[in-house]
Amino acid sequence: MTTPEAALPKTHYLNADYGWKSWLFTTDHKRIAILYLVSITFMFFLGGAYAVVIRLNLLEPTGSLVSAETYNKLFTAHGVIMIFFFLIPSIPATLGNFLIPLMIGAKDLAFPRLNLLSWYVYIVGAVFTLYALVAGGLDTGWTFYTPYSTVFANTNVIAAGVGIFIAGFSSILTGLNFIVTIHKMRAPGLTWFRLPLFVWAHYATSIIQVLGTPVIAITLLLVTLERAFHFGFFDPNRGGDPVLFQHLFWFYSHPAVYIMILPSMGVISELVTCFSRKRVFGYNFIAMSSLAIAGLGFLVWAHHMFVAGISVYAAMIFSALSFLVAIPSAIKVFNWTATLFRGSVSWQTPMLYAFGFIGLFTIGGLTGLFLATLGIDVHVTDTYFVIAHFHYIMVGGAIMGYLGGLHFWWPKMTGRLYPEWWARVSAVVVFLGFNLTFLPQFILGYLGMPRRYHAYPPEFQVLNVMSSAGASILGVGYLIPMVYLAWSMRYGKVAPANPWPATGLEWQTTSPPPTENFPRTPVVHEEVYDYSAPPKEAALV
């Protein structure tokens, strides 16, 4: 498949320096990406462990495995960890951090120390939140709805709120760094429309992080102040309006979904074009649709609140706008599919994940239309239909893209190839397990099973058992890559500089790259994704 005589470069970013200090005080974006990778992987399996107990409990209608109180803490912990500490940093802080400077031919991000600071901020936030989850737990749901969170909950809301507040700044700093880097650090000749779509997607993501995150920060700060002092903004007994909290919460938390899915879309664009050996179909449309999603994504938040008591007219405005944001997503899916046409389609692991992503994201996106449609949303909101929908986006979409990207760039990050057979098996297992877990939940939702139920009427059992069975398969699917990727770091075949082969500057340097990425600043002469001929050999090795 690849040239067997490939050898690791003598010095690269991984062996440039040794010792724990060289990691904890590094300002190298690649090492920081690895720090993030380790942290979020831990968070992913921790959040996953909570999911396992949730699914086990729901095997049986009376939910006899854990108490209701425990169950509430479980789903809250699952949501808080997965959303704020895994999905939001997932692709940007790891793959984005690692690849953006490489893709634009820069030595590092614009603010390397800020980059390291963002990781420490993330860790501090995580410590606060994990403390809250361990000491007393948190039972508000990840949504922190008032007045439950401000007045009635007896759990550790303040510590968790402070933790998420802090972690928010990590996200802001990452976004800020990316925006400045993409604007100011591009290599000579790398014009905006020669940028890889991965970079475009991260640019759009960063805009959301910078503009949305401060609003959730101030909102959670106010929730904390409302608990600690007597601020009454969200407490009806003090003249406040709990629905106002929902407005502010979803102003961030809806666009936050795009923080999770846009980078994944960027990954898929790279995978589809590389493994079809074709310039991506409709490059401009995919690039611009990322920006459109970032912009329109901020105009739709109240579709989470159609039954919450907002005015019927506001509901209509938000419903109409919600449909608009579906269009750019549809454009992307159609363009990816069209890219395969008359290509040379390889079925290597990253592409399998890309196929999976496109299928699952399509289902996730289309079921989003049900939730934007006012008359249907009333019935399905706050049921398992919503759970299934957003897992199709965040797990079927974001995590499939993340895994696809991780496999695609694994040789670049570690200098080693992963075992292809195992990787293909696990991709298929993840896909099947995922669908078995979450397809039944659409039906459960339409049948009326509300979310966050510790126990449920017996007629819902069959579907719940199917879902739990699927979850166990999914869990295995996630564990396999964990094992073989770790194994490959030591025993995997040494990767050449450009194993697939692919276009893009990151493949023009060694695997793994040297500390300053390129021996000399690259100059770009070609258009993006030029697959009309074999990509040139790694010229900058």
Added chain:
Amino acid sequence: MTGFPLFPERASTLATEVDALYLYLVVVSVFFSVGIALTLIVFAIRFRRRSETEWPGEIEGSMTLELTWTIIPFLLTVVMFVWGAQVFFHMNRPPDGAMAVNVVGKRWMWKLQHPTGQREINELHVPVGRPVKLTLTSEDVIHSFFVPAFRIKKDAVPGRYSVAWFEATKPGTYHLFCSEYCGTEHSKMVGRIVVLEPAEYQTWLAGGPAPVSPAAAGEKLFTELNCVTCHRADSGGRGPLLHGLFGKTVQLQGGETVVADEAYIRESILNPAAKITAGYQPIMPTYLGQVSEESLLQLIAYIRSLSAPSGEVAPPPGAAGGPTPSKAAGRDRLNP
């Protein structure tokens, strides 16, 4: 048989509307997801890589295609939006003369009261074929009143009223869920809606101890709280005359007007100075903290009954005397 249904029971007039809309979306979704999946599979096989040295060459994008797959989905979503909005409007506009049921959510139970006074907890008996209007509020956190068989759901928000309605079409027993997370026993905040034939409903009403209707209870409160000293039954009181007030437009000081609905009366009891009827002095004290949510609903029921001499329990069809605009759910004191 381990099978499961794909639809919940369809037991209200709204259920049929929602399911028709749902089917439209299902058809569109299946068409696109199956279409894309098939295209992917066909392309992936037909154009699979046959040799490592294969470089297929470029295809430029196509503006025609881009426009096609922008405009067609857009048009399909326009239909979804318009249709969905129509159904939603219908859900938010209770028919005139609907049977008024008060609902108070409290962790972790539903307290319901019939217009004739029967109280129920976590259970509601209603007659088939008669519109039922629910006025919802909560004593603590946000709850949500969800009856899958009727396809209705509405949050019960503390400090304000929201409105939902349904007309059951099929006798039977249906799930009632709280669908907004409300704490430890959230999943136990469930109950049943029992839909009875009208005759059975009358029998059910007749059973049990003689109830006090909310209007009657409100009347009693009205005396106990000394409201009656100012709001006299003749027009000579220091406060405005309440007979025939409900549903009318009230002229306020400063020239504005307001429709005397539940939200207005609630506000006037809790915050009398907010909207003063033209020609009266702002002398009424606040009753904030003195009346519970349930008592408020009873007082409102009493004031409402003063405007419906025939009794609102069973208004003769068409007795409303012309359409009065129904109010949006969610009017609350946050309105000026």
Added chain:
Amino acid sequence: MSRSHVVSWPSYLGVFLILAALTAATVWAAGQDFGSFNTLVALTIAVVKATLVVLYFMHLRYSPRLTILVVFTGFVWLAILILLTMSDYLSRGWSIVTR
């Protein structure tokens, strides 16, 4: 491209004096009865003051277009947050009239 030189110190002083005068003006305007326009007047003066600070003290007038775009985006997003939220509160009292 060192933009800091563009503004001379007397113009800083001028901007400062205008800002002080506008502060006095906003206090004066608050004491007048413009009916429902009082808020509008106060906000207009505040916007003018903020614009002066941004353009001259913060040199936005002499900054690259990108910086102007960044600032503009910030205010547009603030407007989205406030206007779309208010769209709910302003229309809550509207009745549903169909048929």
Added chain:
Amino acid sequence: MSEAQAGALAHHFADLEQQREASALGMWVFLVTELLFFGGLFGIYCVYRHSYYEAFSAGSHHLSWRLGFINTLVLIGSSFTMAMAVYSAATGRRARIVLFLVLTILLGSTFLGVKVVEYAEKIGPCLGDGPHTGCLLPGPRFDGEVLHLEGERAREAQIYFSLYFGMTGLHATHMIIGIPILAIIARMAYRGRFRPEWHTPVELVGLYWHFVDIVWIFLFPLLYLIGHH
């Protein structure tokens, strides 16, 4: 390239100009983030002022517009001295950078001092066991009568004062963070770290300080001058 320049240039930038532009852009993006951070509070302000106008007016009448007015002038003045500090850095007047930065710090501290007086007036009566006449801290000791309000109106006035403390408090926090940074920059200036070609830290802290000024320019009429006619 001079020695000072070489010292200031980070390894991953091509030249000082690229580095300066990147830093300035980063600061502006950060300020946009700050804008939306305050924006959440401004949004809440709009909703409740719209709904509870009378209570807001009564609460606003109780604030001293004179102190607010003086503080506005003080803060605008500090913005002026800050602009002058940046100007001095750009023209290479080392002593003047320090002078103007110190003036900025003094004006900023004056502002905070006035703020302390204002807060003390409202919070002081809440302390101790005695009657809490004039306590304007939201909570059980809140004294609506001093505002001539009762019942639900008094409750609404607490929302006003929550916003007052929240918004001015967040603003003051930003100044409290800003002042030590100004001091560090002043020390750097004293040590001759800046050159006309490179004085980015002075510029950046200037942008931050002006932003804090702008927030106050809105807070003053929105909090102190509601319904004064």
